[in-house]
Structures are given as structure tokens and as C-alpha cells.
Amino acid sequence: GFRSLDEIIGRADLIDVRKTSGRASMLDISPLLQVAEGIRTFSEGQPDMVGDCLDKRIIEDVRNGRSHEYSIENTDRSVGAMLSGEILRGGVKADDIDVRFKGNAGQSFGAFLAKGVTFHLEGQANDFVGKGLSGGRISISRQGSRSCEVIAGNTILYGATAGELYVAGTVGERFCVRNSGATAVAEGVGDHCCEYMTGGTVVVLGSCGRNFAAGMSAGVAYVLDDEGDFDRHCNMDMVEIELLDDPADRETLRSILEDHVKYTGSPKAQSILSDWEHSWCRFIKVIPVGYKMLLKDESN
Numbered sequence: 001g002f003r004s005l006d007e008i009i010g011r012a013d014l015i016d017v018r019k020t021s022g023r024a025s026m027l028d029i030s031p032l033l034q035v036a037e038g039i040r041t042f043s044e045g046q047p048d049m050v051g052d053c054l055d056k057r058i059i060e061d062v063r064n065g066r067s068h069e070y071s072i073e074n075t076d077r078s079v080g081a082m083l084s085g086e087i088l089r090g091g092v093k094a095d096d097i098d099v100r101f102k103g104n105a106g107q108s109f110g111a112f113l114a115k116g117v118t119f120h121l122e123g124q125a126n127d128f129v130g131k132g133l134s135g136g137r138i139s140i141s142r143q144g145s146r147s148c149e150v151i152a153g154n155t156i157l158y159g160a161t162a163g164e165l166y167v168a169g170t171v172g173e174r175f176c177v178r179n180s181g182a183t184a185v186a187e188g189v190g191d192h193c194c195e196y197m198t199g200g201t202v203v204v205l206g207s208c209g210r211n212f213a214a215g216m217s218a219g220v221a222y223v224l225d226d227e228g229d230f231d232r233h234c235n236m237d238m239v240e241i242e243l244l245d246d247p248a249d250r251e252t253l254r255s256i257l258e259d260h261v262k263y264t265g266s267p268k269a270q271s272i273l274s275d276w277e278h279s280w281c282r283f284i285k286v287i288p289v290g291y292k293m294l295l296k297d298e299s300n
Contacts, residue, residue: 010040055082058099062092068099074126077106084114084134102143105129107153110138113163120263127153127172133160133182139263141168154190157182160200168264173209176202179219185260187268194221194286203256205268208233213286218294221286222253224272230284240292242285250280 002008012033019025050056054076061068062083072079079101086092094116105125113119113136123143129152130138140152151169158174160182170188177192180199188206196215204223213221214235222244223230231241244250254276260269272279 006041010036012036050082053082054079058083059086059092062097068097070099070101072101072103072105072109072121072123074104074106078108078111079105080109080113080117080119080136081111083117084112084136087114087116110136113138115162118263123151125152127155128158129153129156129167130160130163130165130182130184131155131158133157133163133165135162137164137166137263139166139168141264141266149188152186156186157184160184164259164263166260166263166266168260168266168268170206176200183256185256185269187266194219197221201252201256203253203260205266205272211235213239213288216286217288218291219288222249222256222283223286224282225284226282234286238290239286239288242287244280244283244285249285253280253283 008014012035015033017029017033054070054072058068058070059082083092087094094114097117099118100120102122104123105121107126108128108131109121109125110119110129110133111131112134113130115135118137119139121138121140125140129140142151149170150172152167152171154172155174155177156171157165157176157179159178160180162181165182165184167186171186171190173190173192174195175186175189175193176184176197177195179194179197179202182200184200185203185205189204189208191209192211192214193204193208194202194213194216195211197219198217200219202219202221204221206224208223208230210233212234214237216239234241244253254273257269257273260266261273
């Protein structure tokens with residue numbers, strides 16, 4: 001027999017013609033079954049379509065121990081994906097790599113970011129920040145004294161499996177859609193937050209759009225509910241809302257907020273923490289019913 005596809009490429013003599021009837025039987029396909037002369041296989045390398053992209057400069061600087069500070073533009077897309085690939089291939093050692101950016105990041109900033117890498121962005125980011133986040137850390141804060149409230153786009157942390165994201169501002173729709181393990185903080189979210197979420201922890205320090213937690217089957221969300229009307233924004237088909245009566249919830253939330261301040265300097269989080277004894281009761285907890293039962297069974 002044959003042990004590889006290479007051994008049968010071009011071997012038209014191995015093909016049998018299936019007997020048929022009707023008009024198809026009138027076709028003469030014997031010319032197609034002739035063994036061609038010459039080279040049977042051909043391949044060529046993939047052309048470099050990326051060029052001198054930002055990721056390549058980051059990889060080179062990390063290898064040479066140079067400073068990791070860059071200006072970023074909205075044409076710089078998927079920054080971090082190539083770096084994470086190099087880390088997984090062993091071409092770059094992930095040893096607390098800390099990279100800082102200023103400007104407006106293009107789509108998929110920090111996509112698939114690997115463990116051991118931290119991206120700090122001072123400015124704004126487009127859609128799909130942290131897509132497929134795989135253990136890395138991303139922080140986004142306003143640039144200078146700009147007063148823009150929305151600083152990151154839609155579908156952030158889509159399909160994330162691990163890692164952290166801290167956004168000191170409002171984000172767009174579908175925040176943490178299909179998140180399955182990352183920890184995330186935003187100071188306001190659009191519609192469909194935590195949609196189809198299967199794991200991880202989300203903290204929202206501001207207003208929420210409609211249809212929060214639609215299809216959310218696992219994970220936990222903590223939401224600042226100063227208006228007392230969060231239930232109007234939440235899809236209650238699979239989740240329930242609780243107060244933070246459990247000290248463990250309060251400690252988890254506090255720890256996340258401390259990290260949020262550490263990485264973004266968020267004035268809002270600082271204010272909450274400065275009066276923690278009176279602030280924690282302003283939060284509610286969103287947890288899927290089935291997930292809550294599972295946790296209870298595991299603890300028994």
C-alpha cells in the first residue's frame with residue numbers, strides 16, 4: 001500500500017472509471033486518466049503579506065530587551081496575536097512582558113494574548129479587544145485629559161478562556177460574549193453583556209444596556225446598581241440576582257477592583273474602594289441558576 005499522500009499524487013493510473021448508463025456513458029474521459037510527465041508535486045512558500053507590522057517590531061524588541069513603548073493606530077490590527085504565537089512556538093520567552101501603547105488601536109487588540117504578557121493602552125480601541133484571550137492581561141485607560149466616555153468597541157473578550165481585562169471607561173455591545181474564563185472590568189456596557197458566557201468573572205461599574213446575561217450558563221457578574229433598576233436590563237431566563245451577603249463575594253469583588261485601580265488608575269474604582277464599607281452593598285450579583293446549583297453540589 002501507500003504510506004503518504006505524496007506517493008499517490010499524480011498517479012492517475014490508480015483511478016478506475018465507474019461504469020454508468022445513459023448520457024454519462026458516452027463521455028470519454030480517458031485523456032484525464034493519462035499519467036502526466038514531469039514533476040508530480042509543486043509547492044511554494046507563502047508570501048509575506050504582513051510586512052513591517054507592529055507585532056514584528058514588538059517581537060524583535062522583546063528578543064533584544066529593548067523598551068516596549070509604541071504609538072498605535074487603527075490600522076494596527078490583531079496586535080499581540082503574532083507575539084503570542086511566537087511565545088507558544090518557543091521563539092520568545094514569556095517572562096512578564098510589559099508593553100505600553102498610546103493612540104487608537106485597531107480591531108482585535110490583544111487577540112489571543114498569552115500568559116505572561118501585559119498590554120497597557122492609553123487611548124481607545126476598536127471592536128474585538130482581547131478576542132480569544134489566553135491568559136494575558138490588557139488594560140485600557142483614557143489618553144491624557146480626553147473626556148471621551150466610550151473607549152473600547154463591541155464584542156470584547158469574545159471567546160476568551162483565561163486572563164484579565166481592565167477598561168477605565170464604557171465599552172460597546174456584547175461585552176464578554178462567550179467568555180469562558182477571563183476576569184473583566186468595564187465602567188459601563190452596551191446591550192447583550194455576558195451573552196452566552198460559560199465562565200469567568202465580570203464587573204460592571206456603570207450603566208448596562210438591555211438583555212444582560214442572555215444565554216449565560218456559567219460564571220459570575222457583579223454590577224453596580226445605583227439606580228436600583230438592573231432587573232429591567234437583565235434577561236432572567238437563566239440567571240438570578242442576589243445581594244452580596246456572602247463575604248467571599250465581597251472579597252472577590254474588592255480584589256478585582258484593587259487590580260482595576262492598579263492597572264488603570266480608575267478614579268471611579270478608587271472612590272468605591274475608599275468607602276468600601278458602604279459601597280459593596282451598592283452591587284448585585286448575577287449568577288446562572290444551573291451554575292449555582294452545580295457549585296452547591298460540589299461544596300457538599
